Amino acid sequence: MPIDSPRTSLQIRSLVKRSGELELSLAEDAIPEPQADEVVVRVEAAPMNPSDLGLLFGAADMKTAKASGTPERPVVTAQIPEAAMKAMAGRLDQSMPVGNEGAGVVVAAGNSPAAQALLGKTVAAIGGAMYTQYRCLPANQCMALPEGTTPAEGASAFVNPLTALGMVATMKREGHKALVHTAAASNLGQMLNRICMKDGIALVNIVRRPEQAQILRALGAKYICDQSAPTFMQDLTDALAATGATLAFDAIGGGKLAGQILNAMEAAVNRSATEYSRYGSATHKQVYIYGGLDRGPTEFTRSFGMAWGMGGWLLFPFLAKIGPEEAAKLKARVAAELKTTFASHYTKEVSLREALRLEEIAVYAKQATGEKYLLNPNRG
């Protein structure tokens, strides 16, 4: 690393104390010398995705958040409900870095050709601890971005694009012919909609409010079902019958939606049934819960027969399952279509210190559609 480079990097830390308190702060660490296969990325853009906020806030009730510390080193504390502390057992009293992914410029590189090839390049990177000014990580966790791509444009090149492509790939692997997606006006949902339109896959978009339906309508989505409409279950069943979708990806998790989807799928399948089966249709109906926008309990009435499944879905085990060759194909598609199919939109760019302001937390912690923040750790 050049002699005039910074030696330390400021980063966001999240600490869950045994006492039931969450503490967010900034820590300054030495930047390691990169090993042969490593590079140091000056991080200029990192999305604040729901999965990042899950680690950042833990199970804390952010309505109880209080500010302390100094303007230079702000500290935020919040209370964790006692019932939720059990789930925090594995991270007690450990100061954890945050940030799944981000993008920036490679300012130092180890001796290996792979690392050297990235020096000076703008790259997207994945590997955790990205909410930091300088991140030292293996070169193979970076993806060189096409010429003319800014860090902001490449910040979300991994999680959302690969998750959306993973949904389509899962549909094909598991023998379904169309998809259902919830919270469908999200950045991820818009990407999925673009992929499905481009690839000719029928997609049933479930949204929570009319404004979100409007966003998707403007993007050309064909099947949009608004949970707030009194005709929601009928609309959903009609869309499922029209598309034949028997696989859903649910970002919400809590409440009754996952079960409603299975019930509507069963009703749609049974529209063409010729005889009664006490066990319901033989068609397998599946909902994968990949997010937890509603952390409350999941509840469903099993009136959808016996051929059903519900389960968790997570990107990294999926990538491990398909293997490096298939994963590389997905990544190549992301790089090629980063500014079109996989474009992301952010409400606001914030610095590390701004990200710890209570008034900003109050906005981005809501995880509302159209309120996604982009963190720039090197913003002054």
Next chain:
Amino acid sequence: MPIDSPRTSLQIRSLVKRSGELELSLAEDAIPEPQADEVVVRVEAAPMNPSDLGLLFGAADMKTAKASGTPERPVVTAQIPEAAMKAMAGRLDQSMPVGNEGAGVVVAAGNSPAAQALLGKTVAAIGGAMYTQYRCLPANQCMALPEGTTPAEGASAFVNPLTALGMVATMKREGHKALVHTAAASNLGQMLNRICMKDGIALVNIVRRPEQAQILRALGAKYICDQSAPTFMQDLTDALAATGATLAFDAIGGGKLAGQILNAMEAAVNRSATEYSRYGSATHKQVYIYGGLDRGPTEFTRSFGMAWGMGGWLLFPFLAKIGPEEAAKLKARVAAELKTTFASHYTKEVSLREALRLEEIAVYAKQATGEKYLLNPNRG
């Protein structure tokens, strides 16, 4: 068929009327002449399993049951709650025969060698409509019982034994090393316990009451967790940690139990975790719901990470999945161990008319452990 054989057969019918009324009755039908590959079985024993009762009673509230008809031809009617009528749509106004399986003597056979070979034999049979005096069905849906086996001993030779063996086979196919079973003191649960003891498989038995724990303890079960004990979650987690069980078969379906099992599995797996993962353990945890003793909603709090699944499990699709060769192996084992591993116990034997008495329905409709009825359609 010999000339002096009966020409008609009395059978139980279940009818869901569009008006929201369930009607149970006896119908008398002509016994068909067996085709070349068919046999006529004089049914002398048929178990009243939960899956049979599901078809028999539909979604009716049997607390509203009323008797009418004549002593010779009793009729029972009951009301179906309006909310449940939607699930009945496929069977409206169809008088349906009942009874998955049973056993009896082959009194007539078609010309084929396979059918002729069964003539005069005591057989177990599966194929629906077994709550009848004489059932004409394909010879290949019958299994000749070993010499000296009574119809009562062979009545439950298909559903429970193959379901219990199917659970163990599923465990092996899906890479789990031990099992959890709920409502574990049932006939099926006792069978599963005997299979697991014989085969050296660790089985965690979950029961609802101390008396049921006692039944299993007397049978030599090692891991028994009583839901009514204040230490239930702790006991369950301990048993899961000791056995490494990550697959459960749940007969109950409704309520919080399925989710509690996943939570306890996650806690058990995390006892040996070395570092925190925000996504929970990477170990896949699965609950298959194969019954519906509680028809109410299923509710769970997702504090068991992302590597989980819940779903329906049904015997016939499972047998189709493993193919005829594997299925034949399971059936051969059942025949060989029918009086030991796969022995069933019944509270009471009833005739067709007795089965439609309100006082009997009040007992067997509860589906309580140790209250299983055996129907003998040829009992006077």
